[in-house]
Amino acid sequence: MNPKVKDNQPALPPPESGVTVRMYNPGFGDCFLLAFRAEDGSPRYMLIDCGVHHQYHNGEDRQERMKRIAADIAAATGKHLHIVAVTHEHTDHLYGFKYAREIFDDIQIDDLWLAWTENGADPVTKQLKQLYGRSVAALNHAIARISPMNRALAAKLQGVLDFEMPSAELKGEETAELKYLRGKCPHKLQDSDDYRHPGEVLAIPGVKGVKVYVFGPPRNIGLIKKMNEKTELYPELAALDELEAFTMALMDISEEDKRFAQSRPFARFFEITREQAGSNHPFSGFFRQYYGFKKDTGHGPEWRRIDADWLAPAEQLALKINSYTNNTSLVIAIEITTARPHKVLLFAADAQAGNWLSWPELEFPGEGPEGKSITGAELLQRTVFYKVGHHGSHNATLKSKGLEMMSNIGLVAMIPVDEKWAKEAQGWEHPAKNLLDCLEKKTGRRIIxxxxxxxxxxxxxxxxxxxxxxxxxxxxxxxxxxxxxxxGQSLWIQYTV
Ligand SMILES: [Zn+2]
Incomplete structure (x- = not known):
C-alpha cells in the first residue's frame, strides 16, 4: 500500500490562496480534483466528475487506469473529498465510480452536487424525461424497422445510442454509479434545494474568498433541446422541428398533434400508403410495375423504392438523444475574490449551445461590488481558466456568447481529450480544428x-x-x-490559479 495513503496525510497541498486544479488523464473522460485552503489552513477538496469512455482503449486497461487515478485521488486528499460534483450521466464523466468502486469505498465524501435535472421529483425534469424517453423509444422503433433492410445502418444507430450512455440511462433509470454516490454521501438529496440550480451562489465549507456560481443547466426545455445555435430557425411551437416530426411519425402519434397535420406537405386526401401501393389501390399496378413489389413475378426493380429512406434522420435523432444529456450538464464558475482583479474558473462540462446561451443573462443579486448584482457576462469577462466544453467538440463552446466574452489576456484552457483515439476509433474531431485555432489565439497557446x-x-x-x-x-x-x-502514461497535470 502507498505509505502516503496509510497515514492519511494529503499529498496534494492546497495553494496559499486560489485553487489548484489537477486534471486527471483517464484517456477520454473528465476527472478534476480541486484543492482549496480553508481559513484554518486545512485543505478542502472538490472532485468534478470521474469518468472514462466505456469504449476507450489505449494500451493500458481502462479499469486499471481508473484504479490508479482513484488511488491517486485517495492519496492526494488523505481519503477525504469535501464535495463531489457529477455534471451529467455519461460514462466518460461517471465510470471511475464503477471501475474503481472499491477505492472510492474507502474515501469519505461529505457532499454531492447534482444539477436539478437529476431530481426525479422536479416537474421540469419529469417533462424532460418524457421527451427523452419518447425519443429513445422512437429510435429503437426506427432501428427495428431499418434492420431487415439495412443491417449496417441499424448497427450504426445502435452504436450511436451506446456512445456515451450507460444502459440504465437509456431505460430512463438512474445509473448505479449515481445511486452509489447518493448512498455514500451523508447529505441526502431530497428536496429541490438539495440540487443545484442556475443563479445559486455556493461556498466551499470553511474557505474564504471563493464563491461558486451555478450557471447551468437552464430551467428551460427549449434551451436544453437547443444543440446548435444556427439550426434554430423556426419560432418555438409554430412548427415542429424535423426531429420531433420524425419521432411522431415513427411512433404513430402524429395524429394526436395538430402541429403534425399542419406540417404535412399535402392534404391527407392525396396520400397512398405503402400497403395500398402494394395491393388494392387503383394505382397499385403502376407501383408494382416500377417499384418491384412482387419481384418474383418479374416486376420493376426494387431499388427505385424509397420507403425506408425516410428513416435516415434516425441517425440525427440518435445524436440528439445523446446531446440532450450533454445539455443537462451542471456548469459552475468559481470566483477567487482574494485576487485583484477577481479571477474566475469556468467548468463547462459537456454543455451545448442552449446551456451556454443562458449564462450571460444570469444575475446574481448582491454578489457584485458594493452589494450590487453581478451578471454571468461579467463573470465570463473575468474568466482566466476555461475547462473546455465537451472535449473540444465544435458545438460545445459558443463564440460571441462564450469564448469571445472571455477577454482576460491571462486566459488558460484545459482540454481532457485523446485526439488520436477520438479520430481513429470513433471518427470524431475532438478537439475541433476551428475551435483549437481560436483557443490558441485567445490563450497565447496556454492550452493544457x-x-x-x-x-x-x-x-x-x-x-x-x-x-x-x-x-x-x-x-x-x-x-x-x-x-x-x-x-500517454501520465496520470495527471495541474495548474494553480
Ligand atoms: Zn464528455
Missing part, C-alpha cells in the same frame, strides 16, 4: 491537454510568438505526474 502531458521534468516548450516572462509564469504554475514511463 491530457494527451500532451510533458514527459519527465521538461516543461512545455515556449511557442515562438509567446513572451518569455509570460510563458515562464505560466509554466511555473504547472505541475504534472513525472513518474510516467511513456507517452
Amino acid at each position: 491537454r491530457t494527451d500532451e502531458i510533458p514527459l519527465g521534468n521538461k516543461p512545455p516548450a515556449k511557442p515562438n510568438e509567446a513572451d518569455a516572462d509570460d510563458w515562464r509564469s505560466f509554466t511555473e504554475r504547472l505541475d504534472w505526474d513525472r513518474s510516467a514511463a511513456g507517452a
Whole structure:
C-alpha cells in the first residue's frame, strides 16, 4: 500500500490562496480534483466528475487506469473529498465510480452536487424525461424497422445510442454509479434545494474568498433541446422541428398533434400508403410495375423504392438523444475574490449551445461590488481558466456568447481529450480544428491537454510568438505526474490559479 495513503496525510497541498486544479488523464473522460485552503489552513477538496469512455482503449486497461487515478485521488486528499460534483450521466464523466468502486469505498465524501435535472421529483425534469424517453423509444422503433433492410445502418444507430450512455440511462433509470454516490454521501438529496440550480451562489465549507456560481443547466426545455445555435430557425411551437416530426411519425402519434397535420406537405386526401401501393389501390399496378413489389413475378426493380429512406434522420435523432444529456450538464464558475482583479474558473462540462446561451443573462443579486448584482457576462469577462466544453467538440463552446466574452489576456484552457483515439476509433474531431485555432489565439497557446502531458521534468516548450516572462509564469504554475514511463502514461497535470 502507498505509505502516503496509510497515514492519511494529503499529498496534494492546497495553494496559499486560489485553487489548484489537477486534471486527471483517464484517456477520454473528465476527472478534476480541486484543492482549496480553508481559513484554518486545512485543505478542502472538490472532485468534478470521474469518468472514462466505456469504449476507450489505449494500451493500458481502462479499469486499471481508473484504479490508479482513484488511488491517486485517495492519496492526494488523505481519503477525504469535501464535495463531489457529477455534471451529467455519461460514462466518460461517471465510470471511475464503477471501475474503481472499491477505492472510492474507502474515501469519505461529505457532499454531492447534482444539477436539478437529476431530481426525479422536479416537474421540469419529469417533462424532460418524457421527451427523452419518447425519443429513445422512437429510435429503437426506427432501428427495428431499418434492420431487415439495412443491417449496417441499424448497427450504426445502435452504436450511436451506446456512445456515451450507460444502459440504465437509456431505460430512463438512474445509473448505479449515481445511486452509489447518493448512498455514500451523508447529505441526502431530497428536496429541490438539495440540487443545484442556475443563479445559486455556493461556498466551499470553511474557505474564504471563493464563491461558486451555478450557471447551468437552464430551467428551460427549449434551451436544453437547443444543440446548435444556427439550426434554430423556426419560432418555438409554430412548427415542429424535423426531429420531433420524425419521432411522431415513427411512433404513430402524429395524429394526436395538430402541429403534425399542419406540417404535412399535402392534404391527407392525396396520400397512398405503402400497403395500398402494394395491393388494392387503383394505382397499385403502376407501383408494382416500377417499384418491384412482387419481384418474383418479374416486376420493376426494387431499388427505385424509397420507403425506408425516410428513416435516415434516425441517425440525427440518435445524436440528439445523446446531446440532450450533454445539455443537462451542471456548469459552475468559481470566483477567487482574494485576487485583484477577481479571477474566475469556468467548468463547462459537456454543455451545448442552449446551456451556454443562458449564462450571460444570469444575475446574481448582491454578489457584485458594493452589494450590487453581478451578471454571468461579467463573470465570463473575468474568466482566466476555461475547462473546455465537451472535449473540444465544435458545438460545445459558443463564440460571441462564450469564448469571445472571455477577454482576460491571462486566459488558460484545459482540454481532457485523446485526439488520436477520438479520430481513429470513433471518427470524431475532438478537439475541433476551428475551435483549437481560436483557443490558441485567445490563450497565447496556454492550452493544457491530457494527451500532451510533458514527459519527465521538461516543461512545455515556449511557442515562438509567446513572451518569455509570460510563458515562464505560466509554466511555473504547472505541475504534472513525472513518474510516467511513456507517452500517454501520465496520470495527471495541474495548474494553480
Ligand atoms: Zn464528455
